[in-house]
Amino acid sequence: MTPTVSASGLSLRYGGTRALDDVSLRLAPGVTGLLGPNGAGKTTLLRVLATALPADHGAFTVLGNDPGTARGRQDVRRALGYLPQTPGFHPDFTAFEFVDYVAILKELTDRTARHREVRRVLDEVDLTDVRGRRIKKLSGGMRQRVALAAALVGDPGFLVLDEPTVGLDPEQRMRFRELIAQAGEGRTVLLSTHQTEDVAMLCHRVLVMAGGRVRFDGTPAELTARAAGRVWSSAERAPAAKAGWRTGTGTFRNVGDPPPGAELLEPTLEDGYLLTLDGEGAQEVTAA
Amino acid sequence: MSAVMETAPTVVRAEPGRPWRAVTDLALFEARRLLTRIPVLFAFLVYVAWIVWRTPDSYDGYPALQDVDRATQGGPVLVGFAVLLSVNHAVLRAKRRDTERHFAVLVVQPWRRTAAHVLSVVPVAAVVASCVALQFTWEALKPGAVGRGSVGELLVGPLTVLLFGAAGVLLARLVASVAAAPLLIVFSLFLFTFVFSASSSSSGTEEDGTRWLYPMTIEVGGNAVPSDLLGRPAAWHALYLLALALTVGLLAVLLGGGLRIRTVQGALVGMLAVTVLGASAQMTGVPAATIAARERASATPQKEQTCVERDKSTYCAFPEWSPRAGTWADTVKRVQSLTGGTAHDQKLLVRQRIEVRYGLGSDSTLDPSATPHQVTVGTDWGGNRVPEFSVAVAGVLVTGDEKTATGDLCDGRMVTIMWLGLAGRPDPVGDLARVRLDDGTSGSSLVISPTEPLYMTGGQTSVVRQLLDQPRQTVAAKMTSHWAELTAPKVTTAQVARLLGVEAPKEADKCL
Numbered sequence: 001m002t003p004t005v006s007a008s009g010l011s012l013r014y015g016g017t018r019a020l021d022d023v024s025l026r027l028a029p030g031v032t033g034l035l036g037p038n039g040a041g042k043t044t045l046l047r048v049l050a051t052a053l054p055a056d057h058g059a060f061t062v063l064g065n066d067p068g069t070a071r072g073r074q075d076v077r078r079a080l081g082y083l084p085q086t087p088g089f090h091p092d093f094t095a096f097e098f099v100d101y102v103a104i105l106k107e108l109t110d111r112t113a114r115h116r117e118v119r120r121v122l123d124e125v126d127l128t129d130v131r132g133r134r135i136k137k138l139s140g141g142m143r144q145r146v147a148l149a150a151a152l153v154g155d156p157g158f159l160v161l162d163e164p165t166v167g168l169d170p171e172q173r174m175r176f177r178e179l180i181a182q183a184g185e186g187r188t189v190l191l192s193t194h195q196t197e198d199v200a201m202l203c204h205r206v207l208v209m210a211g212g213r214v215r216f217d218g219t220p221a222e223l224t225a226r227a228a229g230r231v232w233s234s235a236e237r238a239p240a241a242k243a244g245w246r247t248g249t250g251t252f253r254n255v256g257d258p259p260p261g262a263e264l265l266e267p268t269l270e271d272g273y274l275l276t277l278d279g280e281g282a283q284e285v286t287a288a
Numbered sequence: 289m290s291a292v293m294e295t296a297p298t299v300v301r302a303e304p305g306r307p308w309r310a311v312t313d314l315a316l317f318e319a320r321r322l323l324t325r326i327p328v329l330f331a332f333l334v335y336v337a338w339i340v341w342r343t344p345d346s347y348d349g350y351p352a353l354q355d356v357d358r359a360t361q362g363g364p365v366l367v368g369f370a371v372l373l374s375v376n377h378a379v380l381r382a383k384r385r386d387t388e389r390h391f392a393v394l395v396v397q398p399w400r401r402t403a404a405h406v407l408s409v410v411p412v413a414a415v416v417a418s419c420v421a422l423q424f425t426w427e428a429l430k431p432g433a434v435g436r437g438s439v440g441e442l443l444v445g446p447l448t449v450l451l452f453g454a455a456g457v458l459l460a461r462l463v464a465s466v467a468a469a470p471l472l473i474v475f476s477l478f479l480f481t482f483v484f485s486a487s488s489s490s491s492g493t494e495e496d497g498t499r500w501l502y503p504m505t506i507e508v509g510g511n512a513v514p515s516d517l518l519g520r521p522a523a524w525h526a527l528y529l530l531a532l533a534l535t536v537g538l539l540a541v542l543l544g545g546g547l548r549i550r551t552v553q554g555a556l557v558g559m560l561a562v563t564v565l566g567a568s569a570q571m572t573g574v575p576a577a578t579i580a581a582r583e584r585a586s587a588t589p590q591k592e593q594t595c596v597e598r599d600k601s602t603y604c605a606f607p608e609w610s611p612r613a614g615t616w617a618d619t620v621k622r623v624q625s626l627t628g629g630t631a632h633d634q635k636l637l638v639r640q641r642i643e644v645r646y647g648l649g650s651d652s653t654l655d656p657s658a659t660p661h662q663v664t665v666g667t668d669w670g671g672n673r674v675p676e677f678s679v680a681v682a683g684v685l686v687t688g689d690e691k692t693a694t695g696d697l698c699d700g701r702m703v704t705i706m707w708l709g710l711a712g713r714p715d716p717v718g719d720l721a722r723v724r725l726d727d728g729t730s731g732s733s734l735v736i737s738p739t740e741p742l743y744m745t746g747g748q749t750s751v752v753r754q755l756l757d758q759p760r761q762t763v764a765a766k767m768t769s770h771w772a773e774l775t776a777p778k779v780t781t782a783q784v785a786r787l788l789g790v791e792a793p794k795e796a797d798k799c800l
Contacts, residue, residue, distance in 0.1 A: 052393045077395045078302050088386035104317060105394035105401070107302040109309040117300035155299040 227267030348670025368452030402544030409453025440522025528566030628771030747793025
């Protein structure tokens with residue numbers, strides 16, 4: 001399959017910190033999950049791919065366009081839908097006005113067609129009934145859907161979603177997952193998240209980042225398989241475990257190298273993720 | 289049974305290569321919002337209310353359109369301030385709401401978005417232009433309207449709004465705080481109120497060309513003058529304001545990310561040059577030809593005027609004022625109908641005169657004419673000007689010429705003049721107060737006339753009041769029958785009172 005996004009050797013430093021360190025990837029249509037602990041470089045990678053931030057080194061293309069040139073950057077932006085981590089809103093705008101405003105900034109210049117498109121995306125995210133309501137009067141989940149509608153307007157070929165489900169309640173998160181799955185039909189979606197359930201449920205592929213590097217690139221099943229035979233149950237916390245926590249049944253679920261004769265458990269994607277981080281993110285779980 | 293087929297809505301994608309179309313769309317979007325902001329709505333409400341309240345009675349119903357065009361320039365300043373505030377708020381919106389990072393990856397670049405904000409002021413300026421047109425048309429349709437307006441002067445209001453709007457955008461690009469715009473407005477008002485007022489002695493005169501650098505140029509005092517004597521560089525000033533607004537707007541675009549855009553750089557340099565050209569062209573002072581024309585119009589108006597015959601008299605006016613001859617003739621006819629002797633059929637020459645040799649702002653009065661039976665009329669009409677002219681006509685009919693009626697008259701003829709001038713008016717006692725400098729109806733006072741004032745003593749005032757309280761026809765009959773005595777030089781006020789059958793004053797006549 002022809003990749004929508006192709007990047008090689010992307011590097012970026014913030015002062016003395018390597019935010020991105022020789023990142024290479026190829027993204028094809030469908031939803032790709034991007035996992036990683038805080039400070040792993042996920043948002044930086046997303047911002048570079050969204051042309052919000054130039055990389056120090058490396059190159060990438062989106063749908064064949066090179067953002068290294070002014071014209072190429074504009075072409076990338078025409079093909080891009082971007083939902084930032086904390087999207088800002090103009091609270092006095094109605095939902096319709098806000099998406100219409102973004103549509104204008106995306107060069108949708110035929111007013112009638114643009115309004116039709118705005119209505120379409122608002123319908124797609126199930127906001128038709130509140131499209132005339134001011135954003136300041138919408139709930140957090142509705143606002144997030146307004147932001148998604150703004151990202152979807154103009155039917156971008158490449159959709160970048162930076163932790164879109166943060167702060168949503170379980171019901172809203174489920175609704176959002178449906179929308180992302182729908183958005184991933186026929187287009188390339190790069191979804192940054194801390195929620196391994198999101199990846200397990202939505203993504204055909206997953207990237208794990210830590211320390212500015214891609215530590216894993218494969219399917220969710222392959223990531224889960226990394227933990228096969230490395231998750232076990234015990235009555236006490238196992239000192240050798242890379243991560244371990246008491247479950248609701250009162251026993252400990254441990255991840256790491258099990259002792260001989262340990263009672264092995266079915267691994268999850270989260271187990272695979274923790275083992276991939278190899279201590280970098282596992283420490284957080286242990287501490288918690 | 290019928291089947292309903294649902295079709296999926298068609299997806300709409302961007303149309304590359306039409307960036308300026310997106311800018312105009314964005315400008316329209318912002319303009320719609322700008323026009324519904326509370327400060328702008330409030331300013332428009334006040335502005336329109338001011339037009340509707342003021343226009344019906346302005347200029348006493350007799351506007352000179354070359355003054356009306358300038359009078360349209362004040363109201364838009366309020367709208368300008370509201371636009372400055374609101375557009376500044378709109379530019380800072382993305383920063384305040386933290387959408388800058390998100391919008392930075394959209395196709396329309398920040399400098400084009402800044403340009404859209406500048407362009408969003410254009411529809412507001414167009415609405416102001418409509419209000420200006422409404423105000424001007426309203427005045428022009430009044431039956432007493434004369435003269436002609438200047439498109440350049442009429443454009444000053446809308447262009448001021450455009451300039452203030454561009455300044456609001458520039459300010460947002462310089463200072464990322466919403467507090468800056470209100471502070472700038474307060475500072476501007478302070479500057480206008482204190483600094484400009486303090487220097488008004490020089491800034492209000494024609495010699496001071498720098499006054500044209502302000503958006504609105506105020507000329508202190510002065511009556512209406514023929515359009516071709518104004519010497520105001522209206523077209524240059526409009527061009528200067530337009531170029532200045534565009535320069536400020538382009539500077540904002542430059543600071544909004546267009547620093548490396550050659551088109552913006554080129555346009556900025558071009559507009560700066562036009563601004564300098566406009567500024568210098570309007571500051572060159574009054575052209576020599578206009579000064580010569582003012583000299584001619586003041587010293588030898590007869591060479592510049594057209595005359596018409598009405599009833600027995602001749603009315604000579606500057607061409608723009610020719611339509612006023614009818615209203616002057618009505619006044620002359622009314623005064624003359626109350627006179628006796630030869631005055632009743634006296635042929636008068638009513639000549640319009642102005643004094644603009646010392647500049648339009650000068651308050652020099654006209655010298656009374658020594659030409660027999662010539663009455664001076666000014667360029668303003670309606671309101672107090674009518675009884676003032678009435679008194680002047682009566683003065684010439686009683687004494688024979690203006691010079692005698694004004695300077696040398698200190699006897700009982702003043703009673704006759706005042707009664708003749710006021711008796712035929714709808715509110716003679718009210719007019720008595722209006723033509724007197726003290727606005728009173730007792731005691732001594734100066735009486736305003738188109739040339740120098742007349743002087744009436746307290747005794748004369750008392751007699752005139754008694755006469756005005758009596759039926760007009762009764763007094764008119766006595767006036768006609770005693771005309772020769774009443775208009776004889778040196779007749780005393782006491783004698784006049786006795787002849788007309790009212791109580792004579794105790795005090796003797798005296799000269800000023």
